[in-house]
Amino acid sequence: MAAIGLEHYLTVAALLFCLGVYGLLTKRNLVAILMSIELMLNAVNLNMVAFSRFITPDAFVGQLFAVFTITVAAAEVAVGLALIFSIYRDRATTSTEELDWMKW
Amino acid sequence: MASVAAFYLLAAVVLAAAAGVVFKRNLVHSALLLAVTFIGVAGLYILLAADFLAAVQLLVYNGAVAVIVVIGVMLTQKGDMKNSNPPNRMGRGLLVVVVLLAAGMLAAVLTTKWPVVAQPPPGETAGAIAGLLLGEFAIAFEAAAVLLLAAMIGAIILARGGENRGSHRT
Numbered sequence: 001m002a003a004i005g006l007e008h009y010l011t012v013a014a015l016l017f018c019l020g021v022y023g024l025l026t027k028r029n030l031v032a033i034l035m036s037i038e039l040m041l042n043a044v045n046l047n048m049v050a051f052s053r054f055i056t057p058d059a060f061v062g063q064l065f066a067v068f069t070i071t072v073a074a075a076e077v078a079v080g081l082a083l084i085f086s087i088y089r090d091r092a093t094t095s096t097e098e099l100d101w102m103k104w
Numbered sequence: 105m106a107s108v109a110a111f112y113l114l115a116a117v118v119l120a121a122a123a124g125v126v127f128k129r130n131l132v133h134s135a136l137l138l139a140v141t142f143i144g145v146a147g148l149y150i151l152l153a154a155d156f157l158a159a160v161q162l163l164v165y166n167g168a169v170a171v172i173v174v175i176g177v178m179l180t181q182k183g184d185m186k187n188s189n190p191p192n193r194m195g196r197g198l199l200v201v202v203v204l205l206a207a208g209m210l211a212a213v214l215t216t217k218w219p220v221v222a223q224p225p226p227g228e229t230a231g232a233i234a235g236l237l238l239g240e241f242a243i244a245f246e247a248a249a250v251l252l253l254a255a256m257i258g259a260i261i262l263a264r265g266g267e268n269r270g271s272h273r274t
Contacts, residue, residue, distance in 0.1 A: 004111045006218050009152070012115045014209040016122050016141075022202040023126035026191040031176045032131060035138050038169060039122050042145050045157075053152040057223045060232045063154050064241060067233065070164050071248045075255030077169050081176045082262035089265060094180045097192065 009050035017043035030084045030094040034077060041073045111151055118144035131188040135177050139170040153225030156233055 016039060023036030045066040052062025088094055121144060124137035142165040149158035181188055226232065237245045 002108075003105070004108055004151070006220055007213055008111065008115070009148070010213040011210060012118060012148070014213060015119055015206060018202050018206040018209070019119070019122045019126050021205065022198060025198050025202075026126075026195045027189065028192050029131060029189050031173060031180060032125075032134055032189050034176070035125055035134060035173060038138065038165075038173075039125060039141065042141065042165070045161075046145060046148060049149055049152050049154050049157060053154065053225060054220045055218065057221065057226055060226075060229065060236055063157055063229060064233055064236050066154075066157055067160060067237070068244065068248055070160055071252060074164055074168060075252055077172055078259040079255050079262070081172055082259035084176060084180060085263045086265065088180045 006050055006054040009054075010047060013043040013046040013050065016040075016046065028095050028097055030087070030096060030099075031081070033096070034080050034084070037080075038073065038077065041069060045069050107151060110147070114144050114147040114151065118148065129187050129189050130185050131177050131181060132174075132185050134189055135170070135174050138173060139166055142166050142170060154229055156230040 020036045020038075020040035020043060023039065024033055027033050027036060048062040048066045048069070052060065052066075056062065084094055087099065091098070093099070118141055121137045121140040125134045125141060128134045128137065142161060146158045146161040146165075149155075149161055
């Protein structure tokens with residue numbers, strides 16, 4: 001087996017991102033959509049850490065950006081779930097098919 | 105080589121668990137497989153010599169995000185979980201689009217000439233990240249702190265409902 005290079009990590013991250021995109025666009029449940037967004041954010045983080053390791057190993061900026069992404073992701077999931085709770089209390093549903101009252 | 109085998113194993117775990125998150129029809133299974141995905145990504149961080157980020161990933165994603173998602177599943181699902189996470193009607197067509205997207209991204213990854221430098225991995229990362237966070241990126245660090253505070257307050261206010269709810273109406 002050949003040594004693991006940058007391309008291997010980028011391939012894994014690209015596939016992970018595509019799975020996230022697919023879930024984001026095809027899921028009916030709001031919580032499942034949040035999960036797909038987390039998958040995409042993880043893929044992006046994996047990319048940045050891989051670039052940091054293989055292209056700028058002594059600069060650490062890639063890892064630092066990943067730290068900020070994790071921060072924003074944590075804030076995003078907290079606010080997202082609070083919104084879902086709020087919607088659930090008002091409409092008793094978390095299905096995107098029924099949350100279409102702004103569609104005309 | 106052990107690290108090569110570890111990479112393929114972790115990559116397989118991450119991708120299989122992520123596929124499970126997307127394709128499983130039971131929302132609880134999706135939530136648990138999401139935690140598996142996060143652990144696998146933390147393992148990949150360790151292989152990339154990012155030990156601090158691996159710890160952060162385990163603490164923040166597995167300790168906080170996965171648990172919050174599970175609470176979200178618990179509080180918003182009623183009745184049978186068996187078919188709680190169905191795909192919508194666009195599934196088949198979107199699969200084609202996403203496969204094309206993946207093919208495009210992989211083609212870009214594999215054909216680009218990356219300026220890789222052959223250098224041994226840094227031994228210790230937490231100190232260097234701390235120096236950057238409190239030095240060059242101190243303003244971004246503070247902004248992230250304010251963002252977290254704002255998100256926390258916003259989440260609490262949204263989750264407990266408007267002020268016309270509850271007993272202490274003002």
